[in-house]
Amino acid sequence: MTEPIVKFQNIHKSFGDVEVLKGINLDIHPAEKVAVIGPSGSGKTTIIRMLMTLEEPTDGDIIVAGRNLWKMEKKGKTVPANENHLREIRGDIGMVFQHFNLFPHMTILENCMTAPINVKKEPKEEVKKRSIEMLERVGLGDKVDNYPSQLSGGQKQRVAMARALVMRPKIMLFDEVTSALDPELVGEVLNVIRDIAKNDDMAMILVTHEMDFALDIADKVLFLDEGIIAEQGTASEVIEHSENDRLQEFLHRFR
Numbered sequence: 001m002t003e004p005i006v007k008f009q010n011i012h013k014s015f016g017d018v019e020v021l022k023g024i025n026l027d028i029h030p031a032e033k034v035a036v037i038g039p040s041g042s043g044k045t046t047i048i049r050m051l052m053t054l055e056e057p058t059d060g061d062i063i064v065a066g067r068n069l070w071k072m073e074k075k076g077k078t079v080p081a082n083e084n085h086l087r088e089i090r091g092d093i094g095m096v097f098q099h100f101n102l103f104p105h106m107t108i109l110e111n112c113m114t115a116p117i118n119v120k121k122e123p124k125e126e127v128k129k130r131s132i133e134m135l136e137r138v139g140l141g142d143k144v145d146n147y148p149s150q151l152s153g154g155q156k157q158r159v160a161m162a163r164a165l166v167m168r169p170k171i172m173l174f175d176e177v178t179s180a181l182d183p184e185l186v187g188e189v190l191n192v193i194r195d196i197a198k199n200d201d202m203a204m205i206l207v208t209h210e211m212d213f214a215l216d217i218a219d220k221v222l223f224l225d226e227g228i229i230a231e232q233g234t235a236s237e238v239i240e241h242s243e244n245d246r247l248q249e250f251l252h253r254f255r
């Protein structure tokens with residue numbers, strides 16, 4: 001078995017007096033597609049935000065591609081990570097949010113090009129070529145010069161995906177990317193994610209309430225409940241065959 005690309009080692013997270021994650025242990029392997037399901041408030045987004053370095057665990061270690069996210073070695077000692085260390089790890093991680101966070105004053109092509117050029121300092125022509133390829137891949141090759149305001153919600157979400165893919169991340173995070181969309185736009189976005197999941201070898205972590213979608217694409221499903229991984233296994237084991245009462249109750253609300 002290859003080394004995990006992401007490891008959570010006994011992760012605890014509290015906000016004030018409230019402990020929202022109570023000891024999460026998790027290995028995600030390269031190319032693995034992991035769906036995270038669970039009731040509202042169970043800690044799903046906190047897991048994603050920790051990987052994005054937006055929240056620091058109260059206790060435990062997160063290892064990404066062999067590097068400890070929050071700690072680094074300096075002169076033989078372990079010290080808190082500095083901004084350079086965090087930035088390097090962030091380069092391996094792409095994210096698509098519930099709200100698209102596109103820059104309104106830039107065309108969709110410019111939206112895709114800005115991070116590789118300005119953050120990764122890559123050559124403009126190469127980034128442009130790759131951005132166009134990715135926009136074609138998400139079905140927006142004819143919209144490269146449009147502005148976000150000229151697109152539907154589903155199209156904006158597809159731009160957000162192309163923008164993340166242009167960075168060539170090793171890990172892609174999707175946090176309830178369809179929950180802010182009108183129902184008729186959900187399918188087109190799920191189809192693009194499905195295409196990425198089936199054809200790309202990056203690891204993917206998806207927080208989703210779309211159970212049929214999770215069954216279709218996930219190698220592994222985690223049921224998060226009250227801050228612990230209450231159930232995990234293949235999609236079929238967790239979604240179709242688990243006897244966990246809390247999970248059953250949760251699934252009844254979504255199926």
Ligand code: ADP
Pocket residue numbers: 015020038039040041042043044045046047
């Ligand atoms: P989920 O994504 O499963 O709905 P979250 O990870 O968003 O759950 O939140 C888990 C719990 O942590 C919730 O009770 C939420 O109110 C709380 N929480 C999340 N972020 C913060 C924060 N920045 N400050 C205080 N409480 C927070």
